[in-house]
Amino acid sequence: MWARELEAVHERFVHRFSRSEPRESALAYMRGLIAPLQRKxxxxxxxxxxxxxxxxxHRMLNRIExxxxxxxxxxxxxxxDNLGDPNAVLVVDDTGFLKKGTRSAGVQRQ
Incomplete structure (x- = not known):
């Protein structure tokens, strides 16, 4: 079910890429973003x-127009179209955590 819906999202914008390679890379990128990877x-x-x-x-993100x-x-x-509901409520959760250390690059509240 997830794969079908991911492809449906991809179909919405695939025409924005003029070549097949960035189209395929965009779908691979989205699959990676929802994959259960420890680091992305x-x-x-x-x-x-x-x-x-x-x-x-990288080429799809940085060089392709x-x-x-x-x-x-x-x-x-x-x-x-798919998730909209007149009675919907948007909840923004500012939950975060503090990283340990003071010398590592990127040590700040996430």
Missing amino acids: NGWTLAEEAGHAGPDRI WDADEVLDDVRQYVV
Whole structure:
């Protein structure tokens, strides 16, 4: 069921990419984001997709020309069409945790 819905989301914005390679990379990227990986970075997402390295994912994110705002609009419309409810309530949870240490890069509240 998850795979079908992920493909349905992908179908909403796949036309924003002019070539098949970034279309495939976008789907692989989304699959990686929802995969139960301990860490999610270019390498782990690429490994989850079966790629030898992160180049394809990085290229799709950084070098291929596509409009992130248009893709966001497409995904937003999918959410409204499939999850929208006039009685819905949005809950924002500012729960976080403090990381340990003072010298590591990125040590701040997450």
